[in-house]
Each structure stands twice: as structure tokens, then as C-alpha cells.
Amino acid sequence: MMTLENKENTMSRSGFARRMRQHENTPILLVLIVMIVVVVIVEFFLKGRVNFLSGMNISNVLLQVSVTGIFALGMTMVMISGGIDLSIGNMLSFLGTGMAYLMKTAKWGETETILIALVVGIGLQLLMGLIISRTKIEPFIISLGFMSIYRGFTYLITNGREITIIGKLEFLQAVVFRINKFVVTVPIVLFIVLTIIVALVIKYTKFGRRVYAVGGNENAAYLAGINVKNFKLLIYGINGLFVTIASMTLLARLGTGAPVMGFGKEIEVIAAVVVGGTAMSGGKGNVWGAVFGVLVLGIISNALNILGVSPHYQFIISGLLIIFAVVVGYYSGLRTVKRSVKKA
Amino acid sequence: MPAEVTSEKEGAEKMAPEQELILEMKGIRKSFPGVDVFTGFDFDLRKGEVHCICGENGAGKSTLIKILSGAHTPDGGEIKIYGKKVDNLTPRTAMKMGIQTIYQEHALYPLLPVFENLFAGNELGRGPIVSRSAMVEKSREVLKCLNSDISPYEIVGNLGSGEQKTVEIARAFIQESKIMILDEPTASFSQKETDHLLGLIKVLSREGISIIYISHHLDEVFKIADRVTVIRDGQKINTYEIADLTEQQLIKDMVGRDVSAFYQRECCTIGDVMYEAIDVSGKGVTHASLMVRSGEILGIAGMVGSGRTELAELLFGVQPMDTGTIRIRGKKVNIRTPLDAIVNKMCFITEDRQSSGLFLIHSIVKNAVIASYAKSKMPFARPSDDVKLAQKYVKAMNVVTPSVEQKVVFLSGGNQQKVVLAKWFATMGDIFIFDEPTRGIDVGAKEEIYKIMTGLLKDGKCIIMISSDMPELIAMSDRIMVMREGKMVAEVSRKDEICEENILNYSIGGGV
Numbered sequence: 001m002m003t004l005e006n007k008e009n010t011m012s013r014s015g016f017a018r019r020m021r022q023h024e025n026t027p028i029l030l031v032l033i034v035m036i037v038v039v040v041i042v043e044f045f046l047k048g049r050v051n052f053l054s055g056m057n058i059s060n061v062l063l064q065v066s067v068t069g070i071f072a073l074g075m076t077m078v079m080i081s082g083g084i085d086l087s088i089g090n091m092l093s094f095l096g097t098g099m100a101y102l103m104k105t106a107k108w109g110e111t112e113t114i115l116i117a118l119v120v121g122i123g124l125q126l127l128m129g130l131i132i133s134r135t136k137i138e139p140f141i142i143s144l145g146f147m148s149i150y151r152g153f154t155y156l157i158t159n160g161r162e163i164t165i166i167g168k169l170e171f172l173q174a175v176v177f178r179i180n181k182f183v184v185t186v187p188i189v190l191f192i193v194l195t196i197i198v199a200l201v202i203k204y205t206k207f208g209r210r211v212y213a214v215g216g217n218e219n220a221a222y223l224a225g226i227n228v229k230n231f232k233l234l235i236y237g238i239n240g241l242f243v244t245i246a247s248m249t250l251l252a253r254l255g256t257g258a259p260v261m262g263f264g265k266e267i268e269v270i271a272a273v274v275v276g277g278t279a280m281s282g283g284k285g286n287v288w289g290a291v292f293g294v295l296v297l298g299i300i301s302n303a304l305n306i307l308g309v310s311p312h313y314q315f316i317i318s319g320l321l322i323i324f325a326v327v328v329g330y331y332s333g334l335r336t337v338k339r340s341v342k343k344a
Numbered sequence: 345m346p347a348e349v350t351s352e353k354e355g356a357e358k359m360a361p362e363q364e365l366i367l368e369m370k371g372i373r374k375s376f377p378g379v380d381v382f383t384g385f386d387f388d389l390r391k392g393e394v395h396c397i398c399g400e401n402g403a404g405k406s407t408l409i410k411i412l413s414g415a416h417t418p419d420g421g422e423i424k425i426y427g428k429k430v431d432n433l434t435p436r437t438a439m440k441m442g443i444q445t446i447y448q449e450h451a452l453y454p455l456l457p458v459f460e461n462l463f464a465g466n467e468l469g470r471g472p473i474v475s476r477s478a479m480v481e482k483s484r485e486v487l488k489c490l491n492s493d494i495s496p497y498e499i500v501g502n503l504g505s506g507e508q509k510t511v512e513i514a515r516a517f518i519q520e521s522k523i524m525i526l527d528e529p530t531a532s533f534s535q536k537e538t539d540h541l542l543g544l545i546k547v548l549s550r551e552g553i554s555i556i557y558i559s560h561h562l563d564e565v566f567k568i569a570d571r572v573t574v575i576r577d578g579q580k581i582n583t584y585e586i587a588d589l590t591e592q593q594l595i596k597d598m599v600g601r602d603v604s605a606f607y608q609r610e611c612c613t614i615g616d617v618m619y620e621a622i623d624v625s626g627k628g629v630t631h632a633s634l635m636v637r638s639g640e641i642l643g644i645a646g647m648v649g650s651g652r653t654e655l656a657e658l659l660f661g662v663q664p665m666d667t668g669t670i671r672i673r674g675k676k677v678n679i680r681t682p683l684d685a686i687v688n689k690m691c692f693i694t695e696d697r698q699s700s701g702l703f704l705i706h707s708i709v710k711n712a713v714i715a716s717y718a719k720s721k722m723p724f725a726r727p728s729d730d731v732k733l734a735q736k737y738v739k740a741m742n743v744v745t746p747s748v749e750q751k752v753v754f755l756s757g758g759n760q761q762k763v764v765l766a767k768w769f770a771t772m773g774d775i776f777i778f779d780e781p782t783r784g785i786d787v788g789a790k791e792e793i794y795k796i797m798t799g800l801l802k803d804g805k806c807i808i809m810i811s812s813d814m815p816e817l818i819a820m821s822d823r824i825m826v827m828r829e830g831k832m833v834a835e836v837s838r839k840d841e842i843c844e845e846n847i848l849n850y851s852i853g854g855g856v
Binding site: 205208212 | 687703704
């Protein structure tokens, strides 16, 4: 058994390197770095040049991941608190096509459309949160039900057709600054700013600390004075906010409200969040991990495109890489556990 | 007559050469993160004997059982079964060798009839086709052999606690058990059920089955044991032939140094009435009233299921109260949720720290600060302050851990309990409800918890303490109230001679 002085000694000696080794985001960060290095080397040997690290490609990747990233922020909070939301992909289609319908067919203005989208998006998530928090039914199945409902409404709105909007929501496409071909647009800035806000909220507010408590042990959280039911409700409401923002952003980028625009998005987002170290069982995870997870997934598909891999192989390879990333995380987690057991 | 240690094989043979040893354990070592349970433990078992194991909570009895049943692998030492050395005992191989363990909680299928339970996993019949009639027939036979009149068709869930235990024993019997381990089988039994079970054990030992029997009830031990082994802090203190053993000797061996069982608490100045609950009713509790003064411990005694925990949950707002008034320092307060309770400076150390007290996958820091968040309306948290707060309590309570960032799941039971206490101390509460504060905690840590509780009293706080550990309750409480069937049936204060017999009488409602 260590004495107290001893403990403090080892603590101060440990320093940065050791803290990094034990940090929960280290595995995913390593995967990210290794992947970038591998892609650069492979591309260099195959093609003799490195387009992957060009300014244009980097801003391209960032733009592509920003929508998934904004989704992932909400999903991370939902999942840390012990929930899950399968409805977000179809909700994206519903909100996207709905907004397109309002602006194109009903000729609503941008501001009214955005406001009503926020009200509807947050409201529907609150409704789902109400059912999930007031019953003991698994959020998995409730959100699955909502998923199907959104899909149905999407088809009712669009009748299966795409709704093209021209000259709408252009502020969400605006260029913030550019350095040669490295272009930073509003979605990227939005993603970064929202990430920082969420990270700060999680770290420096009671609300943020309580997300972990609710996901870690609901019972104990209730006894520690947390109104668990309302807390979950709030989390889904916040998730609604992020879903709506992400939907607007994607609609602006595509310029078209397509029924299929969000299909499969929930799986992509959940995969990114879990690859980033958030536990499906709740109580564990963090926003930066999720951001790395989103980047890893985004870079996989981008790199495979650049390397000219056939889309059919892309699915197989990205599946294998996801499994690889999670397995790496699992084993490094085990190692940390063993080490701390030994210390105790 | 000298009580001879018979841990050595030669010793056993010298004393009873005709006795065949069925099981030997030598130099067993086992440790868990933070605690060494066994450091060289010896044990042996003769054919057809009833061998009782006595020891306090946390002495290592359950670890011993788990090693024998293959659930835990010892870190070192030797296990011989029928004289053959056995490595790598797993639950499967243990059962194959005829070691059957009957745990305190029932391990039956409550929705299935008795005969299905008896043959679950070992169905009679030919090939994949089971024969219900053969199983029913055999069930009848076995139950008759065990002097039981339970019908093979009865649904197990409808049986009483004692009958369910009989079914479990019958199941072990059918599977040709050679060694049967019974872990506190009579914990929630009536006297009649206990007598029946003890009779059953005699039958089994006559059939040549060796029995390891673990019980807190010393009278049972003296009724059925052939030999008794006393364990304390993972050490074998002695093995006695029952004829050589007196109750005084047994208690002395179990308790050893005079901690826990006869813990001497400092007296504190008792002040004004701090907390009153008047006529509280709700789930499992009817019209219970109590009062505690500052600097005082009110003990609550009663059998398992008498409504003690339910009462605590009502007081803390976990469950809604149907009727009842709560006064804190004379002022009426409304407590409908745990949040209300915390705001009114109440703290609730629950019975099951793992399921309702701790966030096991989180660090000590996260655990320690979470309840204190309920105290203020400010929305912000400062991680550096949180760490300082956690460090303060880790130091004050002497939690053994490499750092405050350690995940709570890796701490020992005693240290986990200290983290629960830290969580509540951080709320700066005044009224503490302790539900089984030292359950599953080793002896040394128990004493520390008692000291911490005494410290609270010195600061003018008050404590309501629920405990099934009678010596603990008697040593710590200033007054004891007894619950039975959801009602407060008696109050005994120190002068009225708080003693075990008295309290037991009230809690079982006996007129003895």
C-alpha cells in the first residue's frame, strides 16, 4: 500500500506523458494519426503526390464531417446519459424536406422557416424524451418508432420527390475565410464553435457533470438529488436543437430536400460516437472523443475516394476499420484497468 | 480439554484415524485489489461430517465458498479432493466432482414446478425426449427421503422460504452431491423452518454427504456441527471437535480483539430534538413515528423485511409518503424527492452501495461531488475545486487509493463505503440515515466507519442507523427502536438494558 507522500510523489513525477497514456481519448487519437500517416504514405507510393493533405481536400473533409459532427454532439450527450436515439436520420429527412417544402412550395421566408424548424425539431425530441423518461421502456425501441413515423411524414411531404431550393439558406454556405484553396465555410465554423460550447458545458457546469451521473447509475443519481426524469427530457430537447441545426446545414449544402438525405445517418453518427469512446451502456465518453470519431470515419471515406477504391470495397474496408478502431480502444482500456488494479 | 488444531492431515488422522478426508485445502492464498482475504488458509473436511464455519462478516467465509465452488481461483495453495490434487477448479468441474453450493439467495426457477426445478439441466429421459413421469416419480422419492411433503407439481414461487431451501437441497441431492455447502440457509427462516432444515442436514450426513455449514446463529451450530472452524480476518483461528467447544470460546475466537462486536463508542453530548417524523405511512410502513436529537444515534432494529429500509426511503423522499409530518428543528418541512431531503440537510447512506450509492465506473472525484451539486443554485462546476474537495475527504477518511482519479470499482468495500460517506459529507448535511453502514466491510474498516460516525455526533449532527448486525447496533445506538411488519413496536433506551435477547424478542414478536 502506498503512503500518502509516496502517492503525491508519483503523481507529480507522472507528468504529461503519463497523463496522455492514460487519457481515454488517446487510443482514438492514435488511430486517427496512424490512419493519416498510412493514407499519406500509400497515396505517395501509388500516385507520387499527396492530394490528401492539400488545402482543398482538408477543407473538403471538414465540410463533409461538420454535419455528422453536429449530430454527434447531441448524440454524445444522449448516449453518456444512458440513452440512444435512432430517429435522427429520418428526422433529418423530415426536417430537411419539410423546410424545403415551406420555402419552395409554401413560399415562407427563411427566418420563419428556421424558427418553425427549431420549434418542431426540439418539440418532437421533447415528446420522445417525455415518453422515454416517464416510462422504463428502452429508448432504443421508442426512437425506432419515431424513426418510422418521421419516414412516413417525409414521404407525405414530398410524395417521394425531391424539393429543390434555389438561393435559400445561403448564409449557411458562406465562406468565412480562405487561404488559397483552404476554404472555411459556415458549417465548419458552426461545428467547431458548437463543439467548444458543448465541451465547456460538460466540463464546467453541474449539468455537464450530471450527464455522467445519470448514465452511470440512475438510481444513485436520483438519490443524489438529481431529477432524473426531467434531466433526460432536457437532454433529448438539446439533442433536438442539434438535429435541427445539422438538418438546416445539410439542406443548405445540398440545395435539395431529398427524402433519402438522412437515411442511415443515425448509424453513421452512433458509430462515430462509439468509436470515439462513448459507452453504449452510458456513463462514459466525451465530446472530443466523438469529434475524433467523426474525423476518423470522415477520413476513411475521403481517403478511399482519393485512392480510387471502388465504392463497393469502400463499405467493406470502412466496416473493418471501424471494428479495428473499437478493438484498439477496448484493449487499451483493458490495459489501463490492469494498471490501476495493480496500483491499488 | 485442549482444543486441538486439526488442520494438518496427520493431526486429523491421529485424532480420528477411521475418518476419511474428502477435502483438504492447504496454504490457500487469495487477494482482491486492496485487500488480502487469505494468506495461507488450511481446511479439511471428513466424509459425512457437518463442518460449521463461523466468523464475522468479512472474515472470508464467502470467499472460501467461492473458491470451493470454483467461482474464484485462489492465488496460491493446494486443494485436494478425495486425496487428488485439483488445479483450476471451475464451477463446472466443482459440480462434476460433487461439490454443490447452496447460496443464501434462492437460485430456483420460481415459475416452474418443483420437479422441473429439481432436474433442470439434468432432465431424465431417453435422448432428447424427457420423461415427465420419471422425473415426478424420482422427485417424490427424493422429497420423501428428505422428510418433506412438498408436491412435485407445486410451482416453486408459491412455496415458503424454508420449502424453497428444501427444494434446493433436494436438487443438490439428486445430482449426487458429495460435498454440500450451505451459506446461511436459515437467514430469513422461522423457527419451525429452521428446525426442519437442521433435521434435513442430519439426514444428509447420515447418507454420507459432507456438509459445510455457514451460519451466524450459534445455537444452530451447536445443534448440528461435528466440527467447527473459526475464521477471522482470513486466518483460521482454530478447528474444534464440537464436544470440546463452548459458546464463550467460540465467540471469543470469532471476535478476537475487541473491535466491532463490542466497539466502545465515545459518549457525546445530546442536544435538542433535531428531526421528528410523526405518523409516517407509505409502502411497507404503517404509522411509524420517531425522533432524534443532535449528537444522538437512533438505532432501528428489526428482521429483514420488517420495513426498515422502506421507512428510510419514505423519510428521504425516495418513495411517496401517504401520511406523515416531518419536522426539522421544530419546523415542518415537505420532503417529496431526494432533492428536497438534501436541501433540508438530510443524507442517506443506502444499504446497497453498489446499486444505489456509487457510480462504479466513475472516479472518486465524480462520486464525491455529485450530491453537493444539489446544494446551490449556481449552474457552474469547477473541476479543480471538485478535485480539492475529493482530496480533502479522501485524506480525512483515510481512503486507500493511488489517486482521487481512481475508478471506484477498483476500491475495496470499506473504501467504497468511505467514498459514499464523502459524497454525503460534501453536502454538509446534518441528519444522517445509515442503512447497514458496515455491510460487507472488513473489521478494520468497520471501526473506522464507527469513528467517522462518532465524529459526526461530536459536530452536533444526528444519525438514524438501521442495522442487522446486532452487536453493532447495540454498541453504537443511544436508543433503539424495533420495527416489525412495518410498525414501530418498541423503543429501548440504554437504561432499559439494550440487549440482544430483548430486541430479538420484539422484532420477532415472541413472548418469551
